Amino acid sequence: MLRGPGATDVALTVNGEHLTVRAAPRRTVLDTLRETLGLTGTKKVCDEGTCGACTVLVDGGPVYSCMTLAVACEGKSIETIEGIAKDGELHPVQRAFIDADAFQCGFCTPGQIMSIVALLRENASPTEDDVRRAVAGNLCRCGAYPNIVKAGVSAGKRQK
């Protein structure tokens, strides 16, 4: 579909909800989530694809939402940190992060969790190395990595 140069309507599914947003062609999924939809759980840390804090799932796969344009997601399903708890029950990865103390300041946490949620859909019993690979693109400045890896492995066990 031909787009721009101004804002156009983009149909998206965000956390299961079908909606239409106005977005200029250059607008990222990250800014759309945070500023248009008020979903501020997804964090902006570098805004240039180098830290992973803005990781969301697009059609099930993890992407850096700061490097993904909203218009490129027409008709696609986006899942964010706000959407993975179901019926008031935390997602097993969220639960595992709390139990393993897998965060300190928590600013990278939504991105870390989304990367592991994506991993678990592909691989229900990840090893420590599998988790490391999954979050290799997610920086944590507090150094919670050892606990993040533990949380990823235990979330796999807990899902069964």
Add this chain to the structure above:
Amino acid sequence: MPRVVRSREEFEGEIFESLVLVEGKDLPVHPAGTEFNEIAKSRRRIDGQQRVTGRAKYTQDVYLPGMLHVRVLRSPYPRARVRRIDTKKAEKLAGVRDVLHRFNAPKAAFRGEETIFREEVRFVGDEVAAVAADDEQSAVEALRMIEVDYELLPHVVDLEEAIGDVAPRLETDGNVAEAATHKRGDAKRGLKEADFVIDATYRTSTQLHNSLETHGAVASWDGEQLTVYESTQHAFGVRQGLRTALKLPFSKIRVLCDYMGGGFGSKGGVGKYSIIASMFSMRLGRPVRCVLTREEENLAAGNRSATLQQLRIGGKAGRITALEHTSWANVGQGKWVANPTGPTNTLYDIANLSSKSYKVVTNAGSLSAFRAPGYVEGTFALESAIDELADKMGVDPLALRRKHAASPKDPMVGKRYSDKHLIECYRIGAAEIGWQRRRSGGIRGSAPHRRRGIGMATQIWGGGGGPPAYATVHVNPDGTVVLTTGSQDIGTGTRTILAQICADELGVELDDVQVRLGDTDNPYGPISAGSLTTASVGPAVRIAARDAKEQLLGAAAGVLETPKAELRLEAGVVVTKGARTPLSEILGRVDNNTVIGKGGRHPNDPELSLRTFGAHFAEVEVDVRTGEITVEHVVAVHDIGRIINPMTARSQVEGGVLQALGFALSEERFLDRATGRVMNANLENYKVPTVKDVPAKITVKFVDRPDRRANNLGAKGLGEPPIIPTAAAIANAVANATGARVRHAPLTRARVLEALAIAEAKS
């Protein structure tokens, strides 16, 4: 009645004396054998659910109706005079509401200067102008349309160049200023009498904080009151800075910091961004957001100074006879300097010692405190030098340290330590790493081209905390509790440990305690820095909880018609000899009420020196073909008094070790000398450790004995200790493995290869 007492506290290596307001009597430390309900137990973070669901609101998540967005024009030159600024084109752009710069901004005092926008910009990234617009993109576009006439001036960004004779003089007194000095005994004579002397130069590179939440603020002026949301380690400090800059009374400023995405020392006070946001908000009557980009964060939000350090250390008969340490630190345009000679002055009882610390100004971004400022840099040099001396003397480096580490007295100030278990840290660490396996010259690694070695280093730091710190405990009629303090939770788990201390003292369930912090409408809370929160705010919370408990038991005595002395409060239940009555039932029987307990931190004993101690041991493998270091195992042992929450304490140590790993191996700001520009102002080229860089094993151990003379909890701080000795332990392990001494952190592959070549040439 509150009364004024004199207090003496240590903060990041400096001693401060002040008058503080205290009330009542301090509580005694818990008797030995006390069975705690919450203290000393591993508890999940009470704010974990908020953080893992994305509901936690950080400063960057504050979007207010009608909010404008600010972007800052920053100097592309390291030193220039701003002669003229033309904003006409920028102002005409749709969406642009206002532009501020040196010719139109109101005066605003900031760190000893009178303005936010300098006439002479002094580093690449210095603020030149700011644009407020309806959206960020319009502000960015407007920046490009501002025309600035710069008169370029000679600059210097490099530390060693700035010390030299040919560099431009940036201050009338020159670029180098003496900042600290210490002398005891006669170092010159001690060196002369030594049988072995090491005379070596060490360097550490500039480390950038790169907190994941960049610095930023949202300011909202409603005509009467200024509310500022700021990502800060000190809400009250921000309020003070805003008062100074904007000349508003405290009553009209409220600073809020609910969740905070990391600071590591760099968010200690008001930033120019918050003053700029506030100015715009007061001019335009709309909320204004000014949040730095990642690049700005790397240019203008502080750093750990690069240092040049010279050490001379002498040994004789298995002991250290003398030590001389001189340090120069690149502070950029900073007004202060962290002291790398702090550990030298205080760690070992060495009779003959002389140290000097110099501050060097350059046209680089200013330093700001970075987790154990000075001590990380200084410990790298000191602990490397001690290993070099031990090698030369042919003695075990741990044995050499032991001879100087047992003293119960602070060698610098001459006062007794409140408590000290450094030798115990050595014992635990040596056992965990298997120190007896260490061989002079290292051992074979997992392949013929890989060498393996073990090293260690010692940590000293403050962390004793002190006044002022206040808290209130409100008990609701249903028995639930709201604990209020002005402190912040910067990711260290402050909310959780304060709730534990409160629940434990009060006798209620942890789940019934809510903690409200990061708000200048709360009782004063100190800066979350200097590893002081647990030891400063914790004791105040305990007193507030005790105060509330006494009142609750008084109320229960009236309701139950039982003498107060026969009542206890346990897990939210008032227990008498024959009956158990929930607190909610007792409070429910009287009309609506709020029981309010108050507490303040009492002063430290001025005759004692409060310190934390520790030791890190590292086992590494070095690929002698590539110079790559693999850290296999780090053992971190710390003596910080009583541990309030073993789980979060352990996390904090692992985090400190990993941040230290960046300092030790990969993190380094690159400045182009010719242009003064930061060449790696991003997370692609500035190498923060990733999950793949984590050592195969990190062992965390605590001595975990309450420091009974420190405060009513017997607890000291842990924020900074775990980042201090890791780099030196790694450098010492590398030297043990290969015989190559790398005297510049980070120990990059190039530096390792160079040191290997030097070692080979010598052998």
